[in-house]
Amino acid sequence: MLKFKLAATAASLAIGLALGATAAGAADVPATIKERGKVIVAIDVSHPPYGMLDSEAKETGSDVETAKLLAEDMGVPLEIVPVSGANRVPSLISRKVDMVIASFSITVERKKVIDYSKPYGVIPVVISASKETAIKAPADLAGESLAVARGTTADIELTRLVKDNGVDANIVRYEDEATTNTAVATGQQNILAAALSTANEVAEQNPALNLELKIDMAAYPMAVGLRKGDDELKAWVDEWVAKNLENGKLNTIYEKYFHQSLPKTIPEE
Incomplete structure (x- = not known):
């Protein structure tokens, strides 16, 4: 199992919000959601452990449990709309969903078109x-061949890492994570750059490879994706995040699926 400690960053989100925010629920649940009687959330159920289907074809995973907790606190049923990584933003902009909870890291590019909690x-x-x-x-990566899924945050960070350090490494980019993982599992490449959850999964499914963490490149903050202009909903979700970080419920979900606690400080960007 790959495990590591995240370095402390910026000011503590939990402390900062505790000083100025009220408990979740002080802001009203938006009228459109109350009147409809359900909250509609986009989740990628093909990206374990964030989202997946269990043996009975029911949605499970950290994103699913997070969305269920949010719906429970809203006091309405949850409707899950399955999405892929590529159509998370389009599903939000086209108003097919109220929000996105799908391993949604905050990036400068996405912030140009959507908002985040x-x-x-x-x-x-x-x-x-x-x-x-x-x-x-x-x-130590000089002369090595590394597998990574094209366009992922791992690709972005690996490209930056080798460039900033003047390392001559061979980055082999595959079109998706499944193909990347297969390449490592079958020995086409022996080094993997990926999200920790993906690295954990590859290690667990291929124990003979004896994989372990070598370098932690970055830690992207993960947030709820929201439409620009949905200020009332953003206010409610922001307060909900503050409350459930403080009471430990979000950390309980994180520990269940990632086998480690959330860092004491979470970067804003």
């Missing part, structure tokens, strides 16, 4: 390889 979690991005592979620093 206060972050409620993090998506660590790491490099893993077998225990026998001597990698302790970026310089």
